Amino acid sequence: MAQTRVLALVGSLRTGSVNRQIAETAAAVAPEGTELTIFEGLGDVPFYNEDVDVPGATIAGADELRAAAAEADALLLVTPEYNGTVPAVLKNAIDWLSRPYGSGAIANKPVAVISASPSRNGAKWAHDDARKSLRVAGGTVVDAELSIGSTSHKLGEQHPRENAEVAREVGELVRALVAASGQLVNA
Template structure:
């Protein structure tokens, strides 16, 4: 069996973000034969602009993201909630990876969403917006792979999510469902 590659995109740029920690914990849950890579550099990508999305002008940071998404068998998006919606950096990544429309790197790519916030709502509004944007971008949204984490300030204030058995179980289930979708889609890279 070939290696399954999952790319994790984290919607918070803060180094100590619990959302980043959840993505790091998800890496820990990867079964044998699955590699999860946290994408670095979302903050370096300029806002999407069709004027620079032309051959010879696409910014290197945006092209690197497109290439990484294209090389992945599935994408795991981990999102906080900013003012009741998706963080701009994550929406921008979806915008760049979705172009050209109908043929972008996200087209038919299995994707799962993990959301987390300090509220009991667990970033469900942001989660819904990410799912909507992925669907419009042409991704195959794997609903069985979704996970939500609420009151993260209390839950993970003293310990990294990798030290929380329940969180690892939830993340492991999300990774498992995403991998099954990627393998079932026949997109697993050699």
Template sequence: MSRVIALVGSLRAESVTRRLAETAASVAPENVRVDIFEGLGDLPFYNEDIDNADALAAYPAVDRLRTAVGDADAVLLLTPEYNGTIPAVLKNAIDWASRPFGDGAIKGKPTAVISSSPSANAARWAKDDTAKAARVAGATVLDDADLAIGSILSAIDGKHPRDNSQIAGDIAAVVSALDAALVDA
């Protein structure tokens, strides 16, 4: 069974971005499990001065993140767009998962990005910035498996995204592409 770790760039419990991650978990192929990482808000901002065993003892969320990403077969990054770019919480998670640089937990992991926005722009800037950050961090970003969903609020009309067959199908295709990348590796 393939394991995908989903990192959600919105901390709000009922955010659309989180619901997209829940959709990924519910529409994943039978042989794929999507786990949503809990605790991105508990991570301190990346600081090389505290990136050592002694200092990190005070921040167990860092070890949990690195272990979750390291144990996963693939990574799914889900992002809204804040002020035209990636939310700080998601960028921070990528930074922690990238260290030690060149040997971080995210290195070589097949990775896909899903963005969404109430605007027609579909958070494309955030999607592109997220893909760039993940790529620089060492992830193997699947450019042909990304997804940008615009006008998300009108598309879901107050319902869960999994209830929209187009959105659910598009997300299932992204998760399937991550699984296929593992087979092809």
């Protein structure tokens, strides 16, 4: 069986954020034969600007993001909710990955979203906005959703991978994403 490569994009740039920890959990519970990598350079990607995104241009940060996404079989976005929607850093990444429109690095690629928040809402608005934006950008949004609410209460000081319920739910979503890439045996 070929190795399935999943690229995770985390909407919080804080090193210790629960969303980053959820992405780490996804890597830890991914099915055998899956390599899940967290993209480390989202903070270095400039805001999307069509004036600089021209053929032959070298755009530090954006070129690395596009290359990593192009090499991946699927993408996983892990998002908090900022002011009722997806953080700018994730929306910006989606914008870069959608270009050129119809043939960008995200086109027809399986994508999934996990959202998490201290609120009971579980960043559901950001979750829904991310899925909508990914769909419009040309990604194939998998039929699996996970919003984790009340993270402060549910996790406390615990890493999400130490919480059996959260680890199981994250594992199920990653398994669905890998299955959507067509590379999971016994899906």
